[in-house]
Amino acid sequence: MMNLCINIDHIATLRNARGGTEPDPVEAARICELAGADGIVVHLREDRRHIKDHDVWKLRETITTKLDLEMGASDEIVSIALQIVPNLVTLVPEKRQELTTEGGLDVIAHKEKLKRVIELFHSKNIPVSLFIDPVKAQIEAARAIGSDMIELHTGEYAEAKDAHELQRLLNEISVAAQLGKQLGLAVNAGHGLNYVNVQAVAAIPQIDEMSIGHSIISRAAFIGLEQAVREMLALVK
Numbered sequence: 412m413m414n415l416c417i418n419i420d421h422i423a424t425l426r427n428a429r430g431g432t433e434p435d436p437v438e439a440a441r442i443c444e445l446a447g448a449d450g451i452v453v454h455l456r457e458d459r460r461h462i463k464d465h466d467v468w469k470l471r472e473t474i475t476t477k478l479d480l481e482m483g484a485s486d487e488i489v490s491i492a493l494q495i496v497p498n499l500v501t502l503v504p505e506k507r508q509e510l511t512t513e514g515g516l517d518v519i520a521h522k523e524k525l526k527r528v529i530e531l532f533h534s535k536n537i538p539v540s541l542f543i544d545p546v547k548a549q550i551e552a553a554r555a556i557g558s559d560m561i562e563l564h565t566g567e568y569a570e571a572k573d574a575h576e577l578q579r580l581l582n583e584i585s586v587a588a589q590l591g592k593q594l595g596l597a598v599n600a601g602h603g604l605n606y607v608n609v610q611a612v613a614a615i616p617q618i619d620e621m622s623i624g625h626s627i628i629s630r631a632a633f634i635g636l637e638q639a640v641r642e643m644l645a646l647v648k
């Protein structure tokens with residue numbers, strides 16, 4: 412059975428636009444769990460542009476499914492994660508100027524550093540997932556340095572220009588998922604997945620879990636807008 416974990420970073424983006432406390436990521440996580448989500452994902456970025464440290468601490472206390480902490484492998488964030496003890500750590504590359512995570516980790520180039528970080532998390536019994544492109548050498552490197560899971564980057568697939576390219580990129584993800592499984596890794600997939608493109612990826616039997624954020628938060632705004640207006644009208648009329 413496919414697991415679906417919800418990335419709630421953009422609830423915090425909306426909250427931070429006014430600098431107050433609403434909407435609260437803790438409440439968002441509670442609603443996602445009530446709706447049946449298998450886990451909650453947040454990315455504690457170095458610039459803290461959306462999720463803040465106190466959010467992760469509160470989520471650690473309140474989440475009843477699992478907390479997947481997405482993060483760059485910087486010393487500062489690793490040290491915070493080791494104190495928080497999430498149920499899963501997903502390591503991603505992080506650039507300050509990017510709008511969102513732009514590509515998979517280069518596990519081959521950063522093998523030694525990533526291996527050390529994975530060992531640190533394992534010493535606290537925290538499993539680690541590496542966010543990588545669906546590329547054979549990267550998957551093999553992830554396995555070689557002791558990763559428990561890989562998250563296959565679906566961003567390129569999500570941005571495919573035509574049906575031919577879409578199929579080619581879907582095949583790449585499928586082949587990568589099969590290899591991951593053969594190597595004994597759990598396989599996650601995410602980035603850019605939405606209500607139109609998700610099903611083809613969800614149908615790949617070797618994928619255990621998906622991590623989806625922006626499309627769900629965007630749709631929630633529209634699904635909820637009518638009721639929100641009606642409630643305010645009832646108050647002002």
Ligand code: PXP
Pocket residue numbers: 418420454481501503511512542562600601602603604622623624625626
């Ligand atoms: N997985 C990873 C590693 C990500 O960095 C992100 C974006 O934060 C996601 C999944 C979710 O992507 P999206 O918001 O496009 O669904």
